[in-house]
Amino acid sequence: MSSSQNTHAGVTSGPVTRFLKATEIDTRLLGMIGALLLIWVGFHLFGVFFKGSGSFLTPRNLWNLSVQTASIGIMACGMVLVIVTRHIDLSVGSVLGFCAMVMGIVQARILPEFLGLGHPLIWVITALVGMALGAAIGAFHGWLVAYRGIPAFIVTLGGLLVWRGFAFLLARGETISPLDSTFSLLGGGPYGAIGATGSWIVALIACAAILWMLWNGRRTRALHDFPQRPVWAEGVLAALGCGLVIGATLLVNAYPWPKGIVRQYAAANNIELTEAGLFISHGWAIPVLILMGVGVVMTVISTRTRFGRYVFAMGGNPDAAELSGINTKWMTVKIFAVMGFLTGLSSVVASARLNSATNALGTLDELYVIAAAVIGGTSLAGGVGTIYGAIIGALVMQSLQTGMVLIGFDAALQNIVVGSVLVLAVWLDIVYRKRAK
Structure with missing residues (x-):
């Protein structure tokens, strides 16, 4: 009986196994795509049966979904490197809000006085200021972690409070709007495509x-x-x-x-x-193209460069990486600087999409960014993670949020679902790693 069952299992699973082995397709990637399609179809069918019409699987909603995913997806690409090296960054939402507020002041109050209102270089200088500021903040966090021995959890938890407070003090809680018209195109919209x-x-x-x-x-x-x-x-x-x-x-x-x-x-x-x-x-929205560009560049960096090899070596075994000659402290500073740079870039997209800089911008984004990376297969134990997985994870998170809004879930229920999904993703990662051993 056992032999018959094994033969039957070989017949049914053999072709699939051989296909996956021949194409070398990541099974976790297939799982994420399957979960994403299940979410899309589920929300659409819910609308068909309970609302009279399905509005999820429409060009309009999916286009808006891609634009909404861009900001979280960009930061999730950096969070992969942070988590791979067994650290965490809880400050990304507050740093995004702080960078957005600085950029709002720069382009609405400072640059027009020197360059004139509507000058074509305003949006360029503003974006560079935001990305440079984000990189500097990230490098500072990395320095505290690497050279002062403060755990990343504490450093970035403090950053979550500090940078949100600075964002409020910069403009005394006021909303800065409207922003430069060319800068706003980076956030999407009919003209931002x-x-x-x-x-x-x-x-x-x-x-x-x-x-x-x-x-x-x-x-x-x-x-x-x-x-x-x-x-x-x-x-x-x-x-x-x-x-x-x-x-x-x-x-x-x-x-x-x-x-x-x-x-x-x-x-x-x-x-x-x-x-x-x-x-x-x-057509393709500009923020989505930015996300695609970040995904390609970060994939090349993480898989084709010495920097990327060092990142995964540190995550796999930090002590062995240091003994092998890797300057793990300086690498930590650079990893957090990359995270900060991408947070600054994300603040460009997020503030441009709103055409304003508000003190609340980026609130709870750290939750969605970490969840996107973990759902995308990045292990909290370190050493494992992919950029494309984090982007798909961001799309999963945004799909859940958008779908719940469309079917009328309360904000409290949305938080319950997002938190539950994060815990489930970590549990699945633990189960996967145990089976892999």
């Missing part, structure tokens, strides 16, 4: 990059006599990657500008509207 043509250009570049990476990976393996993936597996990966890019581009191009903005655009450009109106696609 690249349109249909630009989106297809991005899609073609992305598909070409996917094909090049597969070809280069195959060539590198052959050069070093490593085992090759079957040709059919390479074709499947190419089809999946390019298919995902093309499908996402079709989706963002299916979301048109609102009719009121179309009328304004037509009037400004002397375009006569017909009864059918004018269909202008949003």
